[in-house]
Amino acid sequence: MSAYVLVAEDDPKQAELVRRYLCREDYTVRVVADGRSAIDEVRRQRPDLLVLDVMMPGVDGLDVCRVLRREYDLPVLMVTARASAEDKLLGFDLGADDYLTKPYDPRELMARVRSLLRRAQPPTSTSLRLGDLVLDPVRHEVRLGARQVSCTPAEFRLLTTLVAAPDQVFSRGQLVEQAYGLDGHITERTIDVHIMNLRKKIEDDPREPAYLRTVYGVGYKATDGRHG
Structure with a gap:
């Protein structure tokens, strides 16, 4: 069809x-x-x-x-x-x-x-878990504990890329390529916008993120939600 x-x-x-x-x-x-x-x-x-x-x-x-x-x-x-x-x-x-x-x-x-x-084609991979954060690529769902989190497709792809490789540091350029592909027409500055929006949705305090952390001078990484 x-x-x-x-x-x-x-x-x-x-x-x-x-x-x-x-x-x-x-x-x-x-x-x-x-x-x-x-x-x-x-x-x-x-x-x-x-x-x-x-x-x-x-x-x-x-x-x-x-x-x-x-x-x-x-x-x-x-x-x-x-x-x-x-x-x-x-x-x-x-x-x-x-x-x-x-x-x-x-x-x-x-x-x-x-x-x-x-x-936008549904993937076949299994759910990803990082601390209380759970991503279901098949259903395109994000849950934080018992709460469902609404994400745009672009945000979901970025979050999936980070959560699939916990503690791995990605530069903005790497995130553009791995989350969206070279034909995604996404800029490195757009990555910052998506990270900011995702933090508002999943972090208790977006100013002190526990899941999506900035590695200054390099880029971003996903951690298990524990501070420290």
Whole structure:
């Protein structure tokens, strides 16, 4: 069965171009023209991937991402003319998995779509445990003791990479390559954003992390949650 891709784009010409390229690769495609419709469509029939324009009338793409991230962990590819580093980091902070700036080559869009869908395939490995932190790659679940922790797909991949190798120190460059691959379009600065967000979710005190620790001048490592 082909993957279902939802495209939220208010520019009719751009939306039609994206739709044609996606259909050429046999994806099932639906196009909506505003943020409210994107939220409603995801709730009606959850897609395998959301291609999300940022600047849309009414509810913009950032608000769409903010709302949907509370409910789903579907891959989100943001597309926008806003190309500053701050805009990109805000998108990642809200839960986007990738970020493509306009104008872009449609072939690059398709490469990123394929990459996100490939990485979203459920793995077959068993659960990972580190202290009270448990990751289930098959169910895409994170638990801290009895509490379930909601993570975006990008955060989950980063956390899995670290927890799978406890006490191993990773540079930011290594985390980009191992968690996302060379085609992941994730920067080293994005790693810092994801680490910050994960600490807010799993640490008792994000300022004094016990699970995700900084090794100054090198990068990050995962430990068993005990201070000291």
